[in-house]
Amino acid sequence: MGTSLTIISRKGGVGRTFISVNLAIAIATMGKKVLLIDGNIEQPNVGLAMNIDSSEATIHHYLAGKKELDEVISKYDGIDVIYGDIEFQSLSDIDTGKFNDMIKKLIDEYDVIVIDSPSGSNTIFAPLQSQENALVVVTPNILSVVDGMRAKNISKKLGSKIVGVVVNNTAQKKYLTNENIEFALNSKVLVEIPYEEKVETSLAMGEPLILNYPNTTVAKKIINLAHILIGVADK
Ligand SMILES: Nc1ncnc2c1ncn2[C@@H]1O[C@H](COP(=O)(O)OP(=O)(O)OP(=O)(O)O)[C@@H](O)[C@H]1O
Ligand SMILES: [Mg+2]
Numbered sequence: 001m002g003t004s005l006t007i008i009s010r011k012g013g014v015g016r017t018f019i020s021v022n023l024a025i026a027i028a029t030m031g032k033k034v035l036l037i038d039g040n041i042e043q044p045n046v047g048l049a050m051n052i053d054s055s056e057a058t059i060h061h062y063l064a065g066k067k068e069l070d071e072v073i074s075k076y077d078g079i080d081v082i083y084g085d086i087e088f089q090s091l092s093d094i095d096t097g098k099f100n101d102m103i104k105k106l107i108d109e110y111d112v113i114v115i116d117s118p119s120g121s122n123t124i125f126a127p128l129q130s131q132e133n134a135l136v137v138v139t140p141n142i143l144s145v146v147d148g149m150r151a152k153n154i155s156k157k158l159g160s161k162i163v164g165v166v167v168n169n170t171a172q173k174k175y176l177t178n179e180n181i182e183f184a185l186n187s188k189v190l191v192e193i194p195y196e197e198k199v200e201t202s203l204a205m206g207e208p209l210i211l212n213y214p215n216t217t218v219a220k221k222i223i224n225l226a227h228i229l230i231g232v233a234d235k
């Protein structure tokens with residue numbers, strides 16, 4: 001039986017999608033069978049980070065009952081991916097209740113399911129936040145960390161285990177130390193990921209940094225994170 005890992009924060013733009021995509025690929029390079037799911041239902045953008053025009057067979061089609069599960073799973077460089085519909089407009093067709101069933105159906109087929117999640121949080125996305133493990137992403141400032149606390153508390157209430165914290169974009173002046181962050185979130189900082197211009201270059205090219213610039217410090221940090229997490233998941 002595999003494990004699921006949802007990448008969470010309440011604040012937008014902290015790097016959840018960047019980390020989800022690159023971490024999923026990093027875990028796959030360790031010989032694990034990985035599925036990446038775009039769980040940012042209202043603003044899906046995993047496909048953009050991978051230069052995939054995802055509008056034909058997506059999680060939205062599955063949740064709306066328009067496609068079967070096997071029809072919405074795509075292949076991408078060593079991982080399977082369920083993209084979101086880039087043209088998605090309305091939640092009215094979406095049955096979010098199908099999300100947990102989907103994970104239950106898939107969990108035995110993969111070693112790790114990495115789930116990108118939306119910022120903010122409300123009941124529509126409760127199924128997402130109730131998944132087995134959650135990784136909190138923050139940037140080193142008070143607003144982000146307080147939102148990280150909120151995300152963590154919601155996920156915990158819904159039954160997730162918080163496996164740790166990623167402090168992203170650390171080139172900004174650090175207003176909080178890792179000790180401050182660990183105290184606030186009552187969870188360990190697993191890795192610090194610095195600001196790296198090539199993250200944006202990779203996004204513009206639609207090529208994940210870990211494939212495009214594997215020798216950067218950021219790529220190495222993500223590989224390191226994958227090793228730590230797989231150690232956690234295997235225990
Ligand atoms: N370590 C980093 N160095 C430089 N740029 C970064 C880094 N991490 C993320 N970014 C950039 O910051 C922006 C936001 O990242 P991303 O889209 O992954 O965040 P998000 O939390 O998923 O945001 P959203 O709330 O829109 O879903 C992107 O343009 C991304 O390329
Ligand atoms: Mg995102």
